[in-house]
Amino acid sequence: MxxxxxxxxxxxxxxxxxxxxxxxxxxxxxxxxxxxxxxxIPPKVTRILDLGTGDGLTLALVKQRHPEAESVGLDFSEPMLLQAKKRFANDQHVKLVMHDFNLPLPASELGCFDAVVSSLAIHHLHHERKRQLYQEVFDLLNPDGVFCNLEHVASPTQRAHLKCLAKVGMTPETEDPSNKTLDVETQLGWLRQIGFVDVDCYWKWLEVALLVGYKP
Ligand SMILES: C[S@@+](CC[C@H](N)C(=O)[O-])C[C@H]1O[C@@H](n2cnc3c(N)ncnc32)[C@H](O)[C@@H]1O
Known part of the structure; x- marks a missing residue:
């Protein structure tokens, strides 16, 4: 690593x-x-990348459906990657990469993917870097590949944000100071500009949204 x-x-x-x-x-x-x-996620995927994999929770779910797929879990947190390493100790098809995605993705090390997933991670980046990362994801995808970003997004107003915090048992004092949430529309617009197709928010509950786009 x-x-x-x-x-x-x-x-x-x-x-x-x-x-x-x-x-x-x-x-x-x-x-x-x-x-x-x-x-x-398409029925046949041979390579999967999980950005901000944490302890590999989302990647493990995807792998249940696609056990033979070669998978890469990327994160910059040593304690998280240690947990992911334990989770995938018996799975030869999973590689863990320590990388700070504030910096360009290591494209030559990673290779190409049929599915890039991410769960509750990219909102930690500044907005400009989020957009750059979406472009890098597009560049890593094979044709017909999918990008599924289950993301913490911004509420339309501070009032709606406070209601959302209350629903998850948090307050402005206890919420993660590293969150840099952004509205759904801006992010969907970026994905379309980059060239993703069938771009939409495929699921949403308050500040959690599934943003999806396919590479033509
Ligand atoms: C809220 S956790 C989500 C973990 C996992 N994806 C899940 O859904 O449970 C956010 C993850 O993003 C990772 N992360 C945050 N900023 C990052 C960065 N700049 N580069 C790489 N990973 C990052 C954190 O280390 C953490 O594992």
């Missing part, structure tokens, strides 16, 4: 990652969202 470029994020700490992992599977409507994501 390569060393992370930056160790300034709270995601590098055992405490922050453990707090997230303790509640990750209990996030409201998570199973519904994941089912919607799985539905968008």
């Amino acid at each position: 390569k060393k992370p470029v930056s160790d300034l994020s709270e995601w590098q700490t055992v405490e922050h990652t453990a707090n997230y992992l303790a509640k990750a599977e209990k996030l409201p409507h998570r199973a519904e969202a994941e089912a919607a994501l799985l539905d968008q």
Whole structure:
């Protein structure tokens, strides 16, 4: 594994990652969202990339449907990657890559993919970098490949944001300071400009949205 470029994020700490992992599977409507994501993945995929894989929760679900697919889980958090390593200890088809996606994706190391997934990760990037990353994802996809981004998106107003926080048992004081959420429309627009087709929000609950586009 390569060393992370930056160790300034709270995601590098055992405490922050453990707090997230303790509640990750209990996030409201998570199973519904994941089912919607799985539905968008073509029946035959040979290579899958998960951006911000964490402990590999989403990648493991995709792998249940596509056990033979060669998979790459990318993250910059050592504590998260240690958990992912445990999860996939017996799976020779999974490779874990330590990389900070604030920097360009290591395209030659990664290769090409039929599906790129991401769950609750890309909203940690500045908006300009989000758009660049979407372009890099497009460039890594094979024709007919899919990008499924199950993302934490922005509420339309502060009032709606506060309501959403309350629903997940949080307050402005306890919410993750590294969140840089952005509205759905802007992100769908970027995906279309980049060249993705069939772009839409395929599922949404408050600030969690499944943004999908296919490479023609
Ligand atoms: C909220 S967790 C989601 C983990 C997992 N995808 C899930 O759905 O449970 C966000 C993940 O994104 C990773 N992450 C955040 N910023 C990142 C960056 N700049 N480069 C790589 N990974 C990043 C964190 O380390 C963490 O594992």
